[in-house]
Amino acid sequence: MPAVALPEAYLEHPQNPEHGDYASSFPLKLARASGANPMNIAEDIMRLMTLAPEIDSIVSAPPGFINFTLKSNWLTNQVESIRQAGDAYGNIDLGRGSRVQVEFVSVNPTGPLHVGHGRGAVLGSTLSNVLSASGYKVAKEYYINDAGSQIDAFYHSLYGRYQQCLGIEAEIPADGYLGSYMIDLAKEVITEEGDRFLTLPEGEAVLQLGRLGLDKMIRQIEKDLESLGVSFDVWFSEQSLYQKGQYQTVMSLLRQRGYIAKKEDATWFVSTALGEDKDNVVVRGDGSPTYFAADIAYHYNKFLERQFDRVINIWGADHQGHVSRMKAVVAALGISPERLEVIISQMVTLRRGDDVVRISKRSGDIITLRELVEEVGKDACRFFFLSRSANSQMDFDLELAKKESADNPVYYVQYAHARIASILRLAQERGIDYRDGDVSLVTTAPELILIRKLLLLPELVETVARSLEPHHLTYYAQDLATVFHSFYKECRVISQDEALTKARLKLVEAARIVLAKTLYLMGMTAPEKM
RNA sequence: GUCCCUGUAGCUCAGUGGAUAGAGCGGCUGCCUUCUAAGCAGAAGGUCGUGAGUUCGACUCUCACCAGGGACGCCA
Numbered sequence: 001m002p003a004v005a006l007p008e009a010y011l012e013h014p015q016n017p018e019h020g021d022y023a024s025s026f027p028l029k030l031a032r033a034s035g036a037n038p039m040n041i042a043e044d045i046m047r048l049m050t051l052a053p054e055i056d057s058i059v060s061a062p063p064g065f066i067n068f069t070l071k072s073n074w075l076t077n078q079v080e081s082i083r084q085a086g087d088a089y090g091n092i093d094l095g096r097g098s099r100v101q102v103e104f105v106s107v108n109p110t111g112p113l114h115v116g117h118g119r120g121a122v123l124g125s126t127l128s129n130v131l132s133a134s135g136y137k138v139a140k141e142y143y144i145n146d147a148g149s150q151i152d153a154f155y156h157s158l159y160g161r162y163q164q165c166l167g168i169e170a171e172i173p174a175d176g177y178l179g180s181y182m183i184d185l186a187k188e189v190i191t192e193e194g195d196r197f198l199t200l201p202e203g204e205a206v207l208q209l210g211r212l213g214l215d216k217m218i219r220q221i222e223k224d225l226e227s228l229g230v231s232f233d234v235w236f237s238e239q240s241l242y243q244k245g246q247y248q249t250v251m252s253l254l255r256q257r258g259y260i261a262k263k264e265d266a267t268w269f270v271s272t273a274l275g276e277d278k279d280n281v282v283v284r285g286d287g288s289p290t291y292f293a294a295d296i297a298y299h300y301n302k303f304l305e306r307q308f309d310r311v312i313n314i315w316g317a318d319h320q321g322h323v324s325r326m327k328a329v330v331a332a333l334g335i336s337p338e339r340l341e342v343i344i345s346q347m348v349t350l351r352r353g354d355d356v357v358r359i360s361k362r363s364g365d366i367i368t369l370r371e372l373v374e375e376v377g378k379d380a381c382r383f384f385f386l387s388r389s390a391n392s393q394m395d396f397d398l399e400l401a402k403k404e405s406a407d408n409p410v411y412y413v414q415y416a417h418a419r420i421a422s423i424l425r426l427a428q429e430r431g432i433d434y435r436d437g438d439v440s441l442v443t444t445a446p447e448l449i450l451i452r453k454l455l456l457l458p459e460l461v462e463t464v465a466r467s468l469e470p471h472h473l474t475y476y477a478q479d480l481a482t483v484f485h486s487f488y489k490e491c492r493v494i495s496q497d498e499a500l501t502k503a504r505l506k507l508v509e510a511a512r513i514v515l516a517k518t519l520y521l522m523g524m525t526a527p528e529k530m
Numbered sequence: 531g532u533c534c535c536u537g538u539a540g541c542u543c544a545g546u547g548g549a550u551a552g553a554g555c556g557g558c559u560g561c562c563u564u565c566u567a568a569g570c571a572g573a574a575g576g577u578c579g580u581g582a583g584u585u586c587g588a589c590u591c592u593c594a595c596c597a598g599g600g601a602c603g604c605c606a
Contacts, residue, residue, distance in 0.1 A: 012546070025548055025587095032586070042594055063586080064551070073573050108606065150606060175605090266604055277532075277602085284604040291606045320534050321601045343534045346535060347599070387554090388543065393599060395542065402553080407556060407568080415568050475544060479552070489561095508565095522560085530568065 011068070020059070020067035029066040038064025075451050076439045082454060082510040082526035090457040090517050094465050095136030101302060102128045104314035106143040107227065109217045110154040112181055113224050113369040115314060116348045117395060121369075122385040122523070124314045125230045126470040129521045140310070141234045143257070144296060146214060147242065148291060153177065154217075155210030159197075161186035162209060166195050173427070185213050224370045229378055229523045241297040241494055247289065250300040250333070251282070259332045274328040296321075296329050303335045312468065314343045314390075343468055346393040348385075367398075376401045379524045383410040386522055387474040391392070409478055410524070416481035417519065418530040420512040423493050425528075427505050430494070437502030446487040447507060453483045454514045461521075470522075477518045484511055 001223050014023040027045060031038035042060035051058065054074040058152050059067050082089050104124025107117050124140065134136045145151070165186045172178060189197075189212060198204040218235070225231070241247045254260050254269065261268050265285035269292070272279055282293040302311050315322065324346070327337040340360035349368055350357040357367055373381055380401055387409070388394040401408065427434065442451070463469075493504045516526040 010546090012548085014549075015545095015552085016549070019549070023549085028548070028586075038586080061549075063549080110606095115563090145606065148606070268604095281604045286604080288604085290604065295606095317535075317600050319601085319606085322606090323534085344535075344600095349599095358536095392543075393536065397542080402541090407555070411568055412554090419566055419569085426565050467546095471544080475553075482553090485569055486571090488565085491592080492564075494565050530566075 014065075014067065017449075019061065020069040022056075022068040023061075024066050025064065027066060028061075031064060036253045042066050049511050071431065072443065072448060073440055075448055075455075076442050077441045078451060078455055079442070079507050079510045082513055083506060085354075086513060086515065088523075089513055090461050091133045091135070092344065092458055092461055092465075093097050093135040094462055095131065095134050097212060098136060098309040099139070099307070100131055100136045100310040100312060101141055101306075101308040101316070102131070102312045103143055103231070103302075105221075108144070108145045108150055109214055109221060110150055110156045110177055110219070111179055113221055115350050115369060115372055116345075118228060118369045118372060119348050119385045119390075119394070120314045120316060120345045121225055121228055121230045122382050123343065123390055123470060125523055126382075126386055126473065126521065127314075127343075127464075127468060129523065130461055130470060131474075133461055133521060136310075136351070136465075139234060139310055140232045141236055142232045143236050143238065144218060145238050145291070145294075147238045147294065149288075151210070151214070155206050155216065156353075157182055158186060158189075158213040159202075159206045159209055161426070162189060162197060165190055166198065168198070184423040185216060188216065198221045223370065224368070224373070227370065227373045227378065228381060232389050236298070238294050238298070241294055242289075246305070247293065247297040250297045251293070254296070254299075254332060257332060267326075269332075271325050273468065274331055276325055276328050280325055292322075292325070295326065297341070299326065299330060300333060303330065303333065303339070308339075310339055310341065312341045312343065314345060317346045317393075320344055321517040341468065345361055345390045349393065349395050351397045354401045362411055372396075372398075379414070380408055380410045382523050383413075383474060386471055389469055389471045396507060409474070411530070413477045413481045413515070413519070414527050415523070415530055416484045417512065417515050417526045418528065419488060420484070420508055420515065421528040422510050424505070424512065426494055427501075432494070432501065432505065434502035437500060437506045439503050439506050441500050441503040443506055446483070447504075448492040450483050450487045450511060452476070456509055457514050457517065473518060473522050476516070477522065480511075480515055480518065484515070487511075 009024075011022040011024050014020060019344060027038045027042040030036075030041050034041070039060060041064060042064055046058055046060060046066060049058065055072055056069045056071040057073075058069075061067055085091075100125050105113075105121050107113055111266045113121075126142050128138045153173055153176050156173045157178070160170045160172040160176065161182045165183065172182075189209065192214070197209045200208065251260065259270050259273060260282070261270050261279070263279075266281045267283035268279040269282050270279050280292050281290055282296065283289050299311070302308055312328075323342045326342070328341055330340045375398060376384075376454075384396060384401060385394075442448075456476065460472060464472055491504060493508055494501050519526045
């Protein structure tokens with residue numbers, strides 16, 4: 001054989017089970033470099049290989065694959081390994097304890113969360129679960145935009161509504177928030193605080209009332225997210241970046257490095273120096289910093305002060321254009337830009353059957369996240385949001401999610417768990433102690449197919465952690481439920497055959513562990529009964 | 531005009547450069563005396579947007595076009 005550079009050798013799961021548990025196309029790749037016949041290469045390689053004890057056989061297959069089949073007694077022994085690992089099954093050590101921050105939702109606290117925000121919320125919380133299971137130390141964070149012009153508009157809008165509700169003629173600013181929730185908010189304040197803000201000077205009233213309203217809004221957002229099973233470790237205030245000096249520090253740092261320039265009254269971040277299309281304003285002509293400036297300070301804080309190894313931001317599609325300049329900022333701070341990863345979650349179109357439901361903050365008919373959760377339920381919401389890759393736009397059909405809930409994939413998956421629980425319950429009622437069960441008695445095709453599926457969980461966790469694509473979880477959950485249902489149909493678990501009963505109970509318990517873990521990672525409940 | 535995402539079964543969407551492209555829903559045919567029929571089994575349904583290119587091999591990579599969505603602000 002001629003000496004050539006070795007191509008990368010890796011294993012894959014063949015889609016056709018007749019081709020074994022693992023396959024490698026290494027001979028085909030080597031054939032390209034060496035010019036030799038791939039089948040001959042396969043044979044040569046096989047002759048040189050020493051088989052690991054868990055491998056039953058290897059065969060070559062045209063046009064140049066090597067296929068590996070696992071020993072069935074090794075497979076059945078894995079049932080014991082899964083039972084032993086318990087809740088920890090599926091955990092891996094990819095992250096080796098490194099620190100990763102996941103920042104998500106971070107919606108302006110100027111209005112209630114809508115459906116699209118729910119998608120980012122579920123993505124972020126699920127990803128955080130998977131990264132934790134992958135050996136990372138994860139910090140979940142919500143960045144509160146509590147400074148800037150949008151907040152001013154919110155404050156003045158609330159003051160206007162407050163006056164109106166007290167019978168005083170007042171106007172809502174043209175760029176203000178016109179939604180009816182602002183009226184509700186004003187009324188709530190009146191109920192709790194009365195008309196006392198009317199006696200204050202206008203500037204003071206706007207500020208005090210505004211802060212009160214903002215606080216209520218943030219608490220409402222927190223509650224809405226909680227109902228979706230989403231929580232945060234840190235709620236980070238944009239304001240604090242000005243109060244605690246990060247803004248000043250990072251600006252002088254960038255100025256020192258020559259990334260700051262004055263043009264036409266404003267101060268600019270010179271991102272063109274880093275290959276960007278255009279520069280961006282950080283301080284306006286009137287001296288007020290932009291949102292971009294605050295975000296620069298925020299990322300200075302993330303990387304240089306808090307020293308996260310990785311930072312993952314989940315943003316809506318409307319922030320796509322922000323990605324490359326944020327990476328430019330990170331580079332300007334002397335941080336390798338790969339340490340900042342941004343997931344863009346594409347838009348959600350809400351539908352009721354064939355009708356598209358418009359989502360607009362201006363009009364009155366917005367569907368809030370809370371309404372969605374109330375209508376569809378937490379678990380179904382999470383599953384639907386998770387079942388599409390983040391960079392695909394998705395249709396969320398309320399009618400389907402609600403009316404046909406019996407055919408909903410989420411119930412299909414949860415039903416499998418309830419069935420498992422039911423079997424284990426019966427075993428307990430009958431006092432069957434299966435701890436001495438012999439798993440080697442598990443030999444039929446549906447049983448081995450189930451075991452093979454259970455063994456994919458650690459790989460799945462790794463795939464999701466590497467790709468940051470949690471949607472794979474939903475497909476795995478459905479596959480797992482399918483093979484379990486099939487097993488259930490074919491294999492009677494609790495029967496007259498005591499030894500086989502015990503062996504199968506062990507397998508069922510392992511299946512429960514894996515299905516429950518998958519549901520846990522997705523932030524869903526694993527019901528004992530349905 | 532520039533940048534980003536998407537285009538795969540009737541619908542909604544998966545798919546690591548490899549073997550016969552998959553799932554759910556909808557429609558069709560069967561299956562409940564036994565641990566949950568919210569289930570199982572089966573058949574049907576495809577020019578993988580179009581056209582080139584790279585490769586032993588392309589749904590996957592490159593380029594060009596077409597279509598849908600988003601972004602191009604001293605808003606966030």
